Amino acid sequence: MATRAVEVVYRGIFQRTLARNIVRNIVFAARKDGKIGTAFGRYSDSPERNGIPAKQFAIVADTALELEESLAVYEATAVDVTINVDDTLCKGLESWAWYGLQPINELTKPGGTLIVTSRQDADSLIEDIHQKDTAYDLAIIPSTVSFSGLWVYKDDHTDMRVLGALCKVCPELVSLEAMLETIQEQTGSDTKVASLQRAHDRTATRPVEPGEGNSETPFSFDMPGWKTMEEGLVIRAIGEGGGFRGGETGYTPTRNETFKKWSTRSMRPVINFDTCIKCTLCWLQCPDTCFDVTPDGLYDANMEACCGCGVCESVCPVPDCVTMVGEPEFNDNNSQWDAWTADKDGYKKWMTVLVEKQKSETRTHGFHHVGGYAEEINTTEEA
Amino acid sequence: MATVQSGLYQEAKEELISGSEAVGIACALADVDVITAYPIRPYDTVMQYVSRLKADGAFDCDFIVAESEHSQFEIVKHASAVGARTFSGSSGVGWFYAFEAITVTAGLRMPVVAMVGNRALDDPGAFGVEHNDAMAVRDLGWHLYWVATAQEALDMALMAWRVAEDPRVLLPFALSCDGSFLTHSQAIVQVPSQDQVKKFLPPYTRGELQLHPNNPITIAPQVNEDWLMEIRRQTDEAMRRTSAVIIEAYDEFKEIFGRGDPSPFIEEYMCEDAEIILVGMGTLAMPTRVAVRRMREAGKKVGFLRIKFFRPFATEEIQNALRGAKGVAVIDRDYSYGSPQYGGVLFHELRSALYPLEERPLMLNFIAGLGGREVKVTDVNDMVDTTQKAIDTGKIEQTTTWVSVRE
Ligand code: SF4
Ligand code: SF4
Numbered sequence: 001m002a003t004r005a006v007e008v009v010y011r012g013i014f015q016r017t018l019a020r021n022i023v024r025n026i027v028f029a030a031r032k033d034g035k036i037g038t039a040f041g042r043y044s045d046s047p048e049r050n051g052i053p054a055k056q057f058a059i060v061a062d063t064a065l066e067l068e069e070s071l072a073v074y075e076a077t078a079v080d081v082t083i084n085v086d087d088t089l090c091k092g093l094e095s096w097a098w099y100g101l102q103p104i105n106e107l108t109k110p111g112g113t114l115i116v117t118s119r120q121d122a123d124s125l126i127e128d129i130h131q132k133d134t135a136y137d138l139a140i141i142p143s144t145v146s147f148s149g150l151w152v153y154k155d156d157h158t159d160m161r162v163l164g165a166l167c168k169v170c171p172e173l174v175s176l177e178a179m180l181e182t183i184q185e186q187t188g189s190d191t192k193v194a195s196l197q198r199a200h201d202r203t204a205t206r207p208v209e210p211g212e213g214n215s216e217t218p219f220s221f222d223m224p225g226w227k228t229m230e231e232g233l234v235i236r237a238i239g240e241g242g243g244f245r246g247g248e249t250g251y252t253p254t255r256n257e258t259f260k261k262w263s264t265r266s267m268r269p270v271i272n273f274d275t276c277i278k279c280t281l282c283w284l285q286c287p288d289t290c291f292d293v294t295p296d297g298l299y300d301a302n303m304e305a306c307c308g309c310g311v312c313e314s315v316c317p318v319p320d321c322v323t324m325v326g327e328p329e330f331n332d333n334n335s336q337w338d339a340w341t342a343d344k345d346g347y348k349k350w351m352t353v354l355v356e357k358q359k360s361e362t363r364t365h366g367f368h369h370v371g372g373y374a375e376e377i378n379t380t381e382e383a
Numbered sequence: 384m385a386t387v388q389s390g391l392y393q394e395a396k397e398e399l400i401s402g403s404e405a406v407g408i409a410c411a412l413a414d415v416d417v418i419t420a421y422p423i424r425p426y427d428t429v430m431q432y433v434s435r436l437k438a439d440g441a442f443d444c445d446f447i448v449a450e451s452e453h454s455q456f457e458i459v460k461h462a463s464a465v466g467a468r469t470f471s472g473s474s475g476v477g478w479f480y481a482f483e484a485i486t487v488t489a490g491l492r493m494p495v496v497a498m499v500g501n502r503a504l505d506d507p508g509a510f511g512v513e514h515n516d517a518m519a520v521r522d523l524g525w526h527l528y529w530v531a532t533a534q535e536a537l538d539m540a541l542m543a544w545r546v547a548e549d550p551r552v553l554l555p556f557a558l559s560c561d562g563s564f565l566t567h568s569q570a571i572v573q574v575p576s577q578d579q580v581k582k583f584l585p586p587y588t589r590g591e592l593q594l595h596p597n598n599p600i601t602i603a604p605q606v607n608e609d610w611l612m613e614i615r616r617q618t619d620e621a622m623r624r625t626s627a628v629i630i631e632a633y634d635e636f637k638e639i640f641g642r643g644d645p646s647p648f649i650e651e652y653m654c655e656d657a658e659i660i661l662v663g664m665g666t667l668a669m670p671t672r673v674a675v676r677r678m679r680e681a682g683k684k685v686g687f688l689r690i691k692f693f694r695p696f697a698t699e700e701i702q703n704a705l706r707g708a709k710g711v712a713v714i715d716r717d718y719s720y721g722s723p724q725y726g727g728v729l730f731h732e733l734r735s736a737l738y739p740l741e742e743r744p745l746m747l748n749f750i751a752g753l754g755g756r757e758v759k760v761t762d763v764n765d766m767v768d769t770t771q772k773a774i775d776t777g778k779i780e781q782t783t784t785w786v787s788v789r790e
Binding site: 024027028031036037038039040041043044046047065068069071072073074223224225226227233 | 425506507562666667672673676758
């Protein structure tokens with residue numbers, strides 16, 4: 001007599017099919033084990049936005065009666081396994097429905113497992129993941145992030161590897177035999193079955209102790225009640241802003257205190273202040289008014305406001321002056337202009353390494369790679 | 384008319400599908416001729432699935448994406464007049480935008496079947512379930528049914544064509560499916576075979592009422608006060624006749640498909656000997672049944688009555704189900720501003736239905752889950768506690784309670 005739940009945390013649209021494949025196959029396989037299940041997405045994530053954190057669930061029970069409690073809900077209250085298919089989400093989740101920042105392991109049960117697909121090692125991931133009062137296990141599937149578009153699917157076996165790892169860490173949910181049989185039946189592909197089996201055999205877990213991890217308190221806010229809320233669906237405009245950080249010169253806009261963006265983005269702009277020609281384009285075009293104008297007339301992107309769309313990179317006329325870099329490279333949201341002002345040489349070195357490294361990575365941030373991996377398809381076709 | 388082209392549903396089989404997808408499959412199984420669509424969440428999930436089934440060759444139909452909900456419902460109304468089996472649907476304000484067409488559909492006795500993916504009415508723009516959208520047809524001569532599971536969505540869609548198209552009835556049928564919980568959650572569903580469905584669902588024929596060159600008729604004239612009451616009374620009589628047709632069809636449904644509840648109109652869950660009975664519709668059944676089960680295990684005499692058909696309202700059956708209870712707690716996922724008790728629509732209907740009883744139970748109303756807010760097992764426990772208090776003191780302190788609303 002038991003109900004077991006799995007959540008898949010993913011980037012909206014880019015990984016939607018991936019998440020769906022995972023949760024559906026869990027329910028199919030559990031059926032072979034004589035159980036009954038349901039699969040659903042968090043409705044408040046929908047309609048999905050490019051790259052915005054989203055969730056899908058698979059819940060499996062021994063009997064239909066037991067499953068009933070898990071029906072008609074948006075989100076499971078606790079899960080046996082959290083599957084995170086984009087390691088940048090280890091910093092937490094902000095859905096577009098805006099509940100604040102939810103730690104990636106918030107729903108993971110005591111003794112449960114967090115599976116992450118990542119090129120990072122466990123220590124580096126745990127630095128990002130919020131600490132918990134209870135112990136859980138971390139399992140890493142070594143791989144680059146699997147992104148595609150709404151109409152295309154990057155069939156790189158990430159789904160198979162995740163399912164293989166899942167059968168290893170939580171055989172009570174679904175047996176490896178049932179999963180192998182399901183994948184054979186659903187796909188008819190021996191290589192997929194092999195990927196599943198291999199991932200199962202190779203998956204190892206690393207215990208995460210209570211209190212281990214990021215000690216920051218996740219961002220949250222209080223929602224008003226009906227007696228305190230303004231009537232007539234009115235939303236007051238925020239103030240205009242003023243001088244840079246309250247000073248006499250430059251400019252910092254007023255920003256909404258409750259509307260912050262951190263894990264919403266999977267990449268952020270890195271600015272080369274030495275080559276910037278102060279053309280104002282990034283400042284003008286940024287959809288989220290991220291740029292503060294510094295007293296020396298430069299443009300400093302505020303990382304509490306940036307959604308990582310990549311527009312600034314696209315509009316900047318100077319080559320490599322703005323480069324979008326993957327979030328795993330950052331552990332804080334500090335001002336780049338501050339770092340540059342304090343130590344120009346040090347900043348340049350740091351930036352050069354990041355920009356070089358970024359060139360070897362493939363990562364989608366929404367604006368640049370609209371539609372997923374069209375550029376990759378082009379290079380393949382040209383070859 | 385359309386013919387089935389593929390063997391997709393030659394055999395009965397099990398599928399992992401959402402409530403919307405289940406209705407889509409029902410369209411294929413019923414071999415619907417004309418389907419109209421216009422996107423709005425959460426109804427759009429059914430139009431996506433139907434177009435996919437058609438593209439996959441599961442069935443053939445005229446699939447028309449109209450330029451608005453109003454045209455969507457005008458088209459099926461006209462198609463129905465010439466003898467086509469029809470399906471359409473919408474959600475929230477989209478459904479309201481079609482209202483002129485929706486009202487005349489019943490008046491003209493067109494057995495259109497529509498899925499309402501229940502959604503809160505804008506503004507504020509919100510996607511979650513609320514029942515006020517579908518409720519709006521309650522006075523118009525539409526059948527109005529609330530579904531609780533994906534399986535029931537498929538089954539009742541088949542029932543819908545059968546009942547609506549019955550020559551004794553000829554009234555449209557709205558199938559209400561809670562947004563998200565039904566339209567977007569996938570569950571294991573038993574899909575019957577094409578042959579089983581054929582046995583259950585005869586072809587749609589309008590007979591003498593069919594608009595056809597061989598049968599020259601005019602439909603929908605302008606009338607004055609000297610005609611209208613008689614026309615209304617005819618629709619009334621058709622709605623009165625439908626209850627017997629529903630029972631007949633449901634008995635046959637159970638025989639052919641081997642599943643179904645004792646009654647097509649209501650579901651009684653542990654109501655026998657219950658002192659407190661909760662009443663609700665749609666997927667509210669899930670947390671409520673779990674809560675009832677647990678309270679029963681703890682020795683508390685509670686039950687749950689699910690209203691399936693809101694129209695026709697099964698007054699007598701409902702009276703019998705609630706007659707022995709000391710307290711009735713009605714959960715409304717809708718609200719009627721300024722209504723007699725400042726409460727929900729279902730609550731007021733039930734109060735009216737129970738008025739003739741010699742010993743009336745105490746009645747309380749709980750407004751819950753508006754805009755898709757989750758109704759939790761603990762919420763249901765609280766409702767029972769509040770009702771128990773009223774029974775113990777013999778006094779209702781507050782008739783209507785808003786559940787889990789931030790003050
Ligand atoms: S990535 Fe987008 S949101 Fe962030 S600073 Fe650049 S333009 Fe603004
Ligand atoms: S677009 Fe590039 S060059 Fe222009 S102000 Fe921004 S960073 Fe400087």
